[in-house]
Amino acid sequence: MPHILIVEDEAAIADTLIFALQGEGFTTTWLTLGQAALEHQRQTPADLIILDIGLPDITGFETCKQLRRFSEVPVMFLSARDAEIDRVVGLEIGADDYVVKPFSPREVAARVRAILKRVGPAVAPTLFQVDLERMQILYRGQPLSLTRHEFRLLQSLLDQPERVFSREQLLDAVGVPVDAGYERNIDSHIKSVRSKLRSVAADAEPIQTHRGLGYSYSPSHS
Structure with missing residues (x-):
């Protein structure tokens, strides 16, 4: 409502x-x-x-x-x-x-x-604001301290709410060559981004895990 x-x-x-x-x-x-x-x-x-x-x-x-x-x-x-x-x-x-x-x-x-x-x-309101010029993302009005890869990763998820991205697709989004040795790096980046989001809103889970498939951004969990 x-x-x-x-x-x-x-x-x-x-x-x-x-x-x-x-x-x-x-x-x-x-x-x-x-x-x-x-x-x-x-x-x-x-x-x-x-x-x-x-x-x-x-x-x-x-x-x-x-x-x-x-x-x-x-x-x-x-x-x-x-x-x-x-x-x-x-x-x-x-x-x-x-x-x-x-x-x-x-x-x-x-x-x-x-x-x-x-x-x-x-x-429909969004709790995220993306500033491409400054390479900065605000969550609930608070700037997030993101690395270059974390910024691109989160931006890709925010651009297409509810879409499930595979690890390979997210690697491509952040500009890292798709290689089996790098796939699990996405999990580390996701973990880091989630930690930074929780520092702003402890109970929110904007990034959802889809077991065996990948990750998505869910506005309803923000």
Whole structure:
């Protein structure tokens, strides 16, 4: 079920949204600060964010600008500002919708459902970010210290979720000649990458073993 992050500093408004969204089957998280929302999205990505503009620390506009540097999660602005310029600015910096207070909770829930339906599978969050220029992979917002071979190995798995790669295919992916003497090196690389992933999330198992076949990346176990 889609998870909605609500970033709103007024408890009464947040409670109304939580009640309406949970009544429609969504799960929710409520935060009151923009910086906390950014960190939450890096660590535990939501499927959609409802974002108030007048937050206590940084504005919703600034939060959205920073969010767009690392995430394409749909954003719905919620604000008492009803001027046309505010709506235009909100949409231009990357929001998917703009709702003016006071609002109908049922309408907000309907808009959320419509946005999620429109974006479709693209809304599915990923806990990994791959930076090809820096040869770096972030997991839950944390940079992984990977060797060159480990980077290529993990990148290959991430590029094709759920695909089972044989050891030979992974050797080819990391640029090592396919040779019987090197096959077990893949197991060592996998063990090392798993250790680094567990240092970020101890209970997660993004890399799955398929006995006699090879390895795959499973988003549902991330």
